[in-house]
Amino acid sequence: DIVMTQSPDSLAVSLGERATINCKSSQSVLFSSNNKNYLAWYQQKPGQPPKLLIYWTSTRESGVPDRFSGSGSGTEFTLTISSLQAEDVAVYYCQQYYSRPPTFGPGTKVDIK
Protein backbone atom coordinates (compact mmCIF):
# COMPACT_ATOMS: atom_id res chain seq x y z
CA ASP A 1 0.00 0.00 0.00
CA ILE A 2 1.10 3.57 -0.63
CA VAL A 3 1.68 5.39 2.65
CA MET A 4 0.70 9.05 2.80
CA THR A 5 2.22 11.46 5.30
CA GLN A 6 1.32 15.06 6.00
CA SER A 7 3.03 17.97 7.70
CA PRO A 8 2.51 19.74 9.91
CA ASP A 9 0.06 17.86 12.12
CA SER A 10 -1.60 21.18 12.89
CA LEU A 11 -1.11 24.87 12.21
CA ALA A 12 -2.62 28.12 13.32
CA VAL A 13 -2.75 31.00 10.87
CA SER A 14 -4.05 34.54 11.20
CA LEU A 15 -7.14 35.49 9.22
CA GLY A 16 -6.14 36.60 5.74
CA GLU A 17 -2.75 34.90 5.91
CA ARG A 18 -1.48 31.95 3.91
CA ALA A 19 -1.73 28.36 5.10
CA THR A 20 0.42 25.65 3.54
CA ILE A 21 -0.01 21.92 4.04
CA ASN A 22 2.44 19.35 2.76
CA CYS A 23 1.75 15.78 1.70
CA LYS A 24 4.19 13.05 0.73
CA SER A 25 3.56 9.62 -0.75
CA SER A 26 5.78 6.59 -0.20
CA GLN A 27 5.97 6.08 -3.94
CA SER A 28 5.23 8.18 -6.98
CA VAL A 29 1.56 8.73 -7.84
CA LEU A 30 2.43 10.13 -11.28
CA PHE A 31 1.06 7.97 -14.08
CA SER A 32 3.46 8.38 -16.96
CA SER A 33 1.02 7.50 -19.73
CA ASN A 34 -1.17 10.54 -19.07
CA ASN A 35 1.26 12.65 -17.00
CA LYS A 36 -1.31 12.98 -14.22
CA ASN A 37 -0.70 12.82 -10.49
CA TYR A 38 -3.43 10.80 -8.80
CA LEU A 39 -3.73 13.00 -5.73
CA ALA A 40 -6.79 14.59 -4.13
CA TRP A 41 -7.42 16.89 -1.16
CA TYR A 42 -10.42 16.89 1.17
CA GLN A 43 -11.66 19.24 3.86
CA GLN A 44 -13.47 17.88 6.91
CA LYS A 45 -15.20 20.13 9.41
CA PRO A 46 -16.23 18.79 12.84
CA GLY A 47 -19.24 16.50 12.68
CA GLN A 48 -19.34 16.58 8.89
CA PRO A 49 -18.23 14.20 6.15
CA PRO A 50 -15.18 15.06 4.10
CA LYS A 51 -15.62 17.38 1.16
CA LEU A 52 -13.64 17.08 -2.06
CA LEU A 53 -11.58 20.21 -2.67
CA ILE A 54 -9.03 19.27 -5.33
CA TYR A 55 -8.30 16.32 -7.59
CA TRP A 56 -5.60 15.54 -10.15
CA THR A 57 -3.31 17.47 -7.76
CA SER A 58 -4.50 20.91 -8.82
CA THR A 59 -8.03 20.81 -10.27
CA ARG A 60 -10.49 22.56 -8.00
CA GLU A 61 -13.86 20.89 -7.52
CA SER A 62 -16.82 22.94 -8.69
CA GLY A 63 -17.78 25.55 -6.11
CA VAL A 64 -14.48 25.48 -4.23
CA PRO A 65 -13.13 29.01 -3.68
CA ASP A 66 -10.05 29.91 -5.68
CA ARG A 67 -8.10 30.66 -2.50
CA PHE A 68 -7.56 26.89 -2.39
CA SER A 69 -4.85 25.62 -4.70
CA GLY A 70 -2.86 22.43 -5.08
CA SER A 71 0.54 21.73 -6.53
CA GLY A 72 3.29 19.14 -6.69
CA SER A 73 4.28 16.05 -8.57
CA GLY A 74 5.61 12.57 -8.02
CA THR A 75 5.77 12.13 -4.28
CA GLU A 76 5.51 15.66 -2.88
CA PHE A 77 2.40 17.81 -2.88
CA THR A 78 1.10 20.99 -1.33
CA LEU A 79 -2.30 22.45 -0.52
CA THR A 80 -2.29 26.21 -0.14
CA ILE A 81 -5.00 28.41 1.29
CA SER A 82 -3.96 31.83 0.06
CA SER A 83 -5.99 33.93 2.47
CA LEU A 84 -7.40 32.01 5.41
CA GLN A 85 -11.04 32.61 6.23
CA ALA A 86 -12.87 31.65 9.42
CA GLU A 87 -14.86 29.00 7.54
CA ASP A 88 -11.63 27.24 6.54
CA VAL A 89 -11.07 25.91 10.05
CA ALA A 90 -11.05 22.15 9.44
CA VAL A 91 -8.90 19.07 9.06
CA TYR A 92 -7.41 18.59 5.61
CA TYR A 93 -6.56 15.20 4.15
CA CYS A 94 -4.59 14.25 1.06
CA GLN A 95 -5.43 10.99 -0.71
CA GLN A 96 -3.74 9.00 -3.45
CA TYR A 97 -5.82 7.13 -5.97
CA TYR A 98 -2.93 5.89 -8.07
CA SER A 99 -3.28 2.35 -6.77
CA ARG A 100 -5.72 0.26 -4.82
CA PRO A 101 -6.30 0.58 -1.93
CA PRO A 102 -6.69 4.33 -2.05
CA THR A 103 -4.98 5.75 1.03
CA PHE A 104 -5.27 8.96 2.98
CA GLY A 105 -2.80 11.05 4.88
CA PRO A 106 -3.31 11.39 8.63
CA GLY A 107 -4.73 14.89 8.32
CA THR A 108 -3.64 18.42 9.14
CA LYS A 109 -5.74 20.54 11.48
CA VAL A 110 -5.98 24.21 10.54
CA ASP A 111 -7.02 26.77 13.16
CA ILE A 112 -7.14 30.52 13.48
CA LYS A 113 -4.29 32.18 15.34
Place this chain on the structure above:
Amino acid sequence: QVQLVQSGGGVVQPGRSLRLSCVASGFTFSTYALHWVRQAPGKGLEWVSVVSYDGSTKYYADSVKGRFTISRDNSKNTLYLQMNTLRPEDTAVYYCARDRIHSGSYYFDLWGQGTLVTVSS
Protein backbone atom coordinates in the same frame (compact mmCIF):
# COMPACT_ATOMS: atom_id res chain seq x y z
CA GLN B 1 -31.07 17.50 -4.38
CA VAL B 2 -27.96 15.44 -4.96
CA GLN B 3 -27.35 13.45 -1.80
CA LEU B 4 -26.54 10.17 -0.11
CA VAL B 5 -28.54 9.35 3.01
CA GLN B 6 -27.28 6.61 5.29
CA SER B 7 -28.92 4.38 7.86
CA GLY B 8 -28.26 1.23 9.81
CA GLY B 9 -25.57 2.01 12.35
CA GLY B 10 -25.66 1.20 16.04
CA VAL B 11 -24.11 -0.75 18.86
CA VAL B 12 -23.36 -4.41 18.27
CA GLN B 13 -21.50 -7.10 20.17
CA PRO B 14 -18.26 -8.55 18.84
CA GLY B 15 -18.87 -11.40 16.43
CA ARG B 16 -22.31 -10.17 15.44
CA SER B 17 -23.53 -8.68 12.16
CA LEU B 18 -24.89 -5.36 10.95
CA ARG B 19 -26.02 -3.99 7.59
CA LEU B 20 -25.58 -0.41 6.51
CA SER B 21 -27.64 1.25 3.79
CA CYS B 22 -27.06 4.34 1.67
CA VAL B 23 -29.87 5.75 -0.44
CA ALA B 24 -29.03 8.08 -3.30
CA SER B 25 -31.11 10.81 -4.85
CA GLY B 26 -30.69 13.61 -7.35
CA PHE B 27 -28.38 11.79 -9.76
CA THR B 28 -28.30 8.71 -11.96
CA PHE B 29 -27.27 6.16 -9.36
CA SER B 30 -26.60 3.36 -11.82
CA THR B 31 -23.81 5.25 -13.60
CA TYR B 32 -21.44 5.65 -10.66
CA ALA B 33 -19.12 3.39 -8.73
CA LEU B 34 -19.69 3.64 -5.00
CA HIS B 35 -17.47 3.19 -1.98
CA TRP B 36 -17.51 2.76 1.77
CA VAL B 37 -14.93 4.71 3.77
CA ARG B 38 -14.64 4.61 7.56
CA GLN B 39 -13.20 6.80 10.27
CA ALA B 40 -12.43 5.48 13.73
CA PRO B 41 -13.22 7.94 16.54
CA GLY B 42 -10.73 10.79 16.46
CA LYS B 43 -8.75 9.14 13.66
CA GLY B 44 -8.19 9.46 9.94
CA LEU B 45 -9.96 8.03 6.92
CA GLU B 46 -9.71 4.41 5.79
CA TRP B 47 -11.10 3.09 2.53
CA VAL B 48 -13.19 -0.05 3.00
CA SER B 49 -14.72 -1.23 -0.26
CA VAL B 50 -15.89 -0.33 -3.76
CA VAL B 51 -18.55 -1.64 -6.12
CA SER B 52 -18.70 -0.78 -9.81
CA TYR B 53 -21.68 0.95 -11.36
CA ASP B 54 -23.35 -2.32 -12.35
CA GLY B 55 -22.35 -4.32 -9.28
CA SER B 56 -20.15 -6.68 -11.26
CA THR B 57 -16.83 -5.71 -9.69
CA LYS B 58 -16.06 -5.41 -5.99
CA TYR B 59 -12.88 -4.83 -4.02
CA TYR B 60 -12.17 -4.76 -0.32
CA ALA B 61 -9.53 -3.55 2.09
CA ASP B 62 -7.52 -6.41 3.56
CA SER B 63 -8.83 -5.48 7.02
CA VAL B 64 -12.40 -6.41 6.08
CA LYS B 65 -11.95 -8.98 3.32
CA GLY B 66 -13.97 -12.11 3.96
CA ARG B 67 -16.10 -10.40 6.62
CA PHE B 68 -17.76 -7.49 4.80
CA THR B 69 -19.80 -7.61 1.59
CA ILE B 70 -20.64 -4.60 -0.53
CA SER B 71 -23.66 -4.67 -2.82
CA ARG B 72 -26.05 -2.37 -4.60
CA ASP B 73 -29.59 -2.39 -5.90
CA ASN B 74 -29.82 0.00 -8.82
CA SER B 75 -33.62 -0.36 -8.93
CA LYS B 76 -33.77 1.09 -5.41
CA ASN B 77 -30.86 3.55 -5.70
CA THR B 78 -29.36 1.89 -2.67
CA LEU B 79 -25.88 0.81 -1.63
CA TYR B 80 -25.32 -1.73 1.14
CA LEU B 81 -22.53 -2.91 3.38
CA GLN B 82 -23.11 -6.23 5.12
CA MET B 83 -20.71 -6.48 8.03
CA ASN B 84 -20.24 -9.90 9.62
CA THR B 85 -18.01 -11.14 12.44
CA LEU B 86 -17.57 -7.61 13.70
CA ARG B 87 -14.56 -6.74 15.82
CA PRO B 88 -13.96 -3.88 18.25
CA GLU B 89 -11.49 -2.39 15.76
CA ASP B 90 -14.36 -2.00 13.27
CA THR B 91 -15.78 0.73 15.49
CA ALA B 92 -15.99 3.82 13.30
CA VAL B 93 -18.17 6.25 11.46
CA TYR B 94 -18.91 4.66 8.12
CA TYR B 95 -19.41 6.87 5.08
CA CYS B 96 -20.77 5.93 1.71
CA ALA B 97 -19.12 7.92 -1.04
CA ARG B 98 -19.67 8.37 -4.75
CA ASP B 99 -16.84 7.87 -7.18
CA ARG B 100 -16.27 10.43 -9.88
CA ILE B 101 -16.73 7.84 -12.66
CA HIS B 102 -18.62 4.61 -13.26
CA SER B 103 -15.66 2.27 -13.40
CA GLY B 104 -13.95 3.75 -10.37
CA SER B 105 -11.45 6.54 -10.26
CA TYR B 106 -11.13 6.07 -6.50
CA TYR B 107 -11.62 9.65 -5.49
CA PHE B 108 -14.86 10.71 -3.93
CA ASP B 109 -17.00 13.67 -4.94
CA LEU B 110 -20.11 13.10 -2.82
CA TRP B 111 -20.35 11.71 0.70
CA GLY B 112 -23.14 10.48 2.92
CA GLN B 113 -23.62 11.99 6.34
CA GLY B 114 -21.98 9.03 8.06
CA THR B 115 -23.30 6.45 10.47
CA LEU B 116 -21.61 5.31 13.67
CA VAL B 117 -20.97 1.62 14.23
CA THR B 118 -19.83 0.68 17.73
CA VAL B 119 -18.63 -2.85 18.36
CA SER B 120 -18.58 -3.51 22.07
CA SER B 121 -19.68 -6.09 24.58
